[in-house]
Amino acid sequence: MSEIFGIPTALLGSQLLVGLINGSFYAILSLGLAIIFGLLNIINFAHGAQYMMGAFVAWIGLTKFGINYWVSLLLAPILVGAVGVVLERTLLSRLYKLDHLYGLLLTFGLALIIEGVFRDQYGISGLSYDVPDALAGGVNLGFMFMPIYRGWVVVAALAVCFGTWFMIERTKLGAYLRAGTENPQIVQALGINVPLLITFTYGYGVALAAFAGVLAAPVFQVNPLMGSNLIIVVFAVVVIGGMGSILGSIVTGIGLGLIEGLTKVFYPEGSSVVVFVIMVIVLLVRPAGLFGKA
Amino acid sequence: MSNNKDSMLFNITPFLFGGLFLLGLVAPFMAYPVLVMKILCFGLFACAFNLLLGFAGLLSFGHAAFLGTAGYICGIMVRDVGVTPEVGILAGTLAAGALGWVFGVLAIRRTGIYFAMITLALSQMVYFLVLQWKVTGGEDGLQGVPRGHLFGIVDLSNTLSMYYLVFAVFCLGFFIIHRTVNSPFGQILKAIRENEPRAISLGYDVAKFKLMAFVISASLAGMAGATKTLVFQLASLTDVHWHMSGEVVLMTLLGGLGTILGPLVGAGTIVALQSELADTVGSWVTVIMGVIFVLCVLLFRRGIVGEIQALVKRAGIH
Numbered sequence: 001m002s003e004i005f006g007i008p009t010a011l012l013g014s015q016l017l018v019g020l021i022n023g024s025f026y027a028i029l030s031l032g033l034a035i036i037f038g039l040l041n042i043i044n045f046a047h048g049a050q051y052m053m054g055a056f057v058a059w060i061g062l063t064k065f066g067i068n069y070w071v072s073l074l075l076a077p078i079l080v081g082a083v084g085v086v087l088e089r090t091l092l093s094r095l096y097k098l099d100h101l102y103g104l105l106l107t108f109g110l111a112l113i114i115e116g117v118f119r120d121q122y123g124i125s126g127l128s129y130d131v132p133d134a135l136a137g138g139v140n141l142g143f144m145f146m147p148i149y150r151g152w153v154v155v156a157a158l159a160v161c162f163g164t165w166f167m168i169e170r171t172k173l174g175a176y177l178r179a180g181t182e183n184p185q186i187v188q189a190l191g192i193n194v195p196l197l198i199t200f201t202y203g204y205g206v207a208l209a210a211f212a213g214v215l216a217a218p219v220f221q222v223n224p225l226m227g228s229n230l231i232i233v234v235f236a237v238v239v240i241g242g243m244g245s246i247l248g249s250i251v252t253g254i255g256l257g258l259i260e261g262l263t264k265v266f267y268p269e270g271s272s273v274v275v276f277v278i279m280v281i282v283l284l285v286r287p288a289g290l291f292g293k294a
Numbered sequence: 295m296s297n298n299k300d301s302m303l304f305n306i307t308p309f310l311f312g313g314l315f316l317l318g319l320v321a322p323f324m325a326y327p328v329l330v331m332k333i334l335c336f337g338l339f340a341c342a343f344n345l346l347l348g349f350a351g352l353l354s355f356g357h358a359a360f361l362g363t364a365g366y367i368c369g370i371m372v373r374d375v376g377v378t379p380e381v382g383i384l385a386g387t388l389a390a391g392a393l394g395w396v397f398g399v400l401a402i403r404r405t406g407i408y409f410a411m412i413t414l415a416l417s418q419m420v421y422f423l424v425l426q427w428k429v430t431g432g433e434d435g436l437q438g439v440p441r442g443h444l445f446g447i448v449d450l451s452n453t454l455s456m457y458y459l460v461f462a463v464f465c466l467g468f469f470i471i472h473r474t475v476n477s478p479f480g481q482i483l484k485a486i487r488e489n490e491p492r493a494i495s496l497g498y499d500v501a502k503f504k505l506m507a508f509v510i511s512a513s514l515a516g517m518a519g520a521t522k523t524l525v526f527q528l529a530s531l532t533d534v535h536w537h538m539s540g541e542v543v544l545m546t547l548l549g550g551l552g553t554i555l556g557p558l559v560g561a562g563t564i565v566a567l568q569s570e571l572a573d574t575v576g577s578w579v580t581v582i583m584g585v586i587f588v589l590c591v592l593l594f595r596r597g598i599v600g601e602i603q604a605l606v607k608r609a610g611i612h
Contacts, residue, residue: 037407041407043407043410043411091588091592094592095591095592098595100406100407101353101406101407101410102591102595104353104355104407104410105543105547105587105590105591106587106588106591106592108540108543108587109583109584109585109586109587109588109590109591110584110588111584112540112580112581112583112584112587113580113581113584113585113588114584115580116577116578116579116580116581116583116584117581119577119580120576120577120578120581228536229418232414232415232418232536233415233418235411235414235415236411236415236418238411239404239408239411239412239415269426272422272426273419273422273423276415276416276418276419276422277419279412279415279416280400280416283400283403283404283412284400287403287404288404
């Protein structure tokens, strides 16, 4: 068996793949947080809970209604995004004139409610979700064995991230969004419906989280608490990357996932805290974050 | 006009505090002492948190780290090193203060929402360290911490002795917070909260003041945590979990942000509610906490004490 630095390549490869997958989730989730924050000035604490809801919609769809994975991939973001739209219209929109911290507190409360309801219904033991048939099995890459589904997760996540980037940076809707982030009053004065834009943005950010949840369902177990621990790591990712740049969020997310994967190989005990340690270093060296505006 | 209101409030304050002090003295004979001790520990925790959010405008989402760390340090010192309880509490308080300094130095580099996220991430790091470290007992936590003898003399396994120690610790912490808020230092904190650029332009070293407030708040949160470990003879992962950081925000918000007594009232309400609900609704407690959170943020931002103060003020005018 071949080795690099005394580590079998197969082990290194598989941990890097796990890292890449985690990194893809960090990227989608931090991207969602960043675009919501850009326009609403709110940190969406419920993001983790909405990711978990995405996974549950897929699981409930499959076990109760026989809805397959591919339909769920589309249906879950729409449903959960619609819930997000309702929450934004009925609750969040009342807070825009107040200190931004109230938005954080409100979404924290929402996260507790959502998590609590699912925990009551489904307990805390994980529920398994089978890999769809088309993506079952794996390929031998020569140095390692790669399950096809895991490769698909990375490809799908990157495609959605770059699609989002394209929409924001290269389309007219994206131009409105960027302008609204800079100065909502002027944009409103130019005759663009800013409240609608805000609602759409929140719904889209939430839909991204739900999409990540469906992707995650076959990799991790579907569990009411699956989002809450993840979201804190994503907060650290956001602090490291800064929320100023879309591509920055994607690069930071993937990069940190890979570093976490490498840590699992070389120093397993440190893998759960490595992202936080990097956050500390970044705060000391470059307080505004890697891609943040000073 | 405003002088009139203030002087009226000022006049009732000593009577209010005196009445509460007497109530604290007789409380163990009127209610279940362990519950009252729990309320006092969480009350001090919330008051310490409020010093930071209510008076300096800094939202820390990682205060569980100070409560928990101090609890573990106190537990290890008393159980494994064998020191007396007061030394255990002191060690826990100092450890939390030192940790607060580290958190503060890092988090103060950013403001607002980032400040909250950084403190949350750092406290999650503490959570993982406590979970993995052998000394802290991992998933089991630190069990069977003896209450010991205060100064080597007073046996704390006696519930009443324990209660009066907790009450004394609470009063000390509360006094420190009250003094801090009403000192020139407290005024500067308020100035920073209201208008940071202006405070800077007046020549105040804002970062230094924020850091001092953070360390004081963390130390007192630690004092509450260390005392709580002695009361329950247990330090567990619950105390360092981010849910706990959220709970202290809720207590403060419900009681009244930036009021002196609010956090105590909020802590009392939440603790009583939790112990009441735990038997009847089980896992719905989290949901109910979430609902209270949402209602507080949407409809009830002044909190219980804040609303009462507003009523008193209005009554004072007419």
